[in-house]
Amino acid sequence: MTERFSFELKATDGKARTGVINTPRGEIRTPAFMPVGTAATVKAMMPESVRATGADILLGNTYHLMLRPTAERIDRLGGLHKFMNWDRPILTDSGGFQVMSLAGLRKLTEKGVTFKSHIDGSKHELTPERSMEIQKLLGSDIVMCFDECPALPADRDRIAESMRLSMRWAARSKEAFGDRPGHALFGIQQGGLEADFREESAEALKEIGFDGYAVGGLAVGEGQEAMFGCLDHAPDHLPKDKPRYLMGVGKPDDIVGAVARGIDMMDCVLPSRSGRTGQVFTRRGVVNIKNARHADDPRPLDEACSCPACSNYSRAYLHHVYRSNEMISGMLLTWHNLHYFQEIMQGMRDAIGAGTFEDWQAEFHAQRAQGDI
């Protein structure tokens, strides 16, 4: 067990990297996909099942947990790891993004944001200082700076103004975070799709100095082509010896394209949320289990998958329990999706390590082109 937080790059293949982040609570193999556990649970999954899918780290949510059950209560009960029975690393987002996408009656000033809870309408305030305090109370291992993520499309002035506010908030976050051995603070690059603002943001963050650097402000409706266009340059300005975390991404092909452009960590609600809405990701594309054509199909979702859903159940059964709104439907489909996402990550880690990432990508895309799934 290390007492410090450190990142070891093991190999690169083009811009793609593979390595290990060492933390006191365990190691994180990169590139890493991080399941989202918004309200102290990865929905429909026991923590041991999340681990069984291959996850080394999961996400918690400052915004949700500060409202319910509150960070102070979780702290009194021993912190988020104990509370949710997950003893490996936890990364928590800083809450600003969720306020802008979920809360009511928001007021944004230099100090921070005030807002009304989407749960009971109570008034709350988030500032860089309060966000650091909440993430410390939760006990998360990787803390995110408090930032502002502008909705796209936005004009250049708005993007510059928002990015510069986030950089001032990054400095305040670092100041409030203090010196916490074994815990990491990640800065978040902003700047929309503008190459010059992305570079300015990266330079500002490097000047302050962080344990890792996130690429924020993407996966907000710009589309894959624009996102990849930004990722063709935005990570280049970030330190090579620190982890790079692309926030909120994404579909399997988004994840592969991001890793090919130098990203080490990603998170997305897609595999878990889709598991509850019957959307199943497989190596040959998406299966919508709700479709009547599965009603008599004795085959597994994916013959090549070793997850409990594919090992023990037919499409016909999964179609039935989905249509019947049975709880086991969300459990099995979520498990499968998270297992598949982790299988993609393991495949990329192996391929980058072996210098065969080009071939791996070609195979990944070729498989998905095939017809009936």
Ligand SMILES: CNc1nc2c(CCNCC3CCCC3)c3nc(N)[nH]c(=O)c3cc2[nH]1
């Ligand atoms: C889905 N697209 C997207 N998500 C973004 C997110 C959220 C990432 N996911 C966090 C988990 C979800 C609930 C609990 C934690 C972003 N977060 C921050 N702080 N800044 C962004 O620019 C930022 C940008 C993002 N874009």
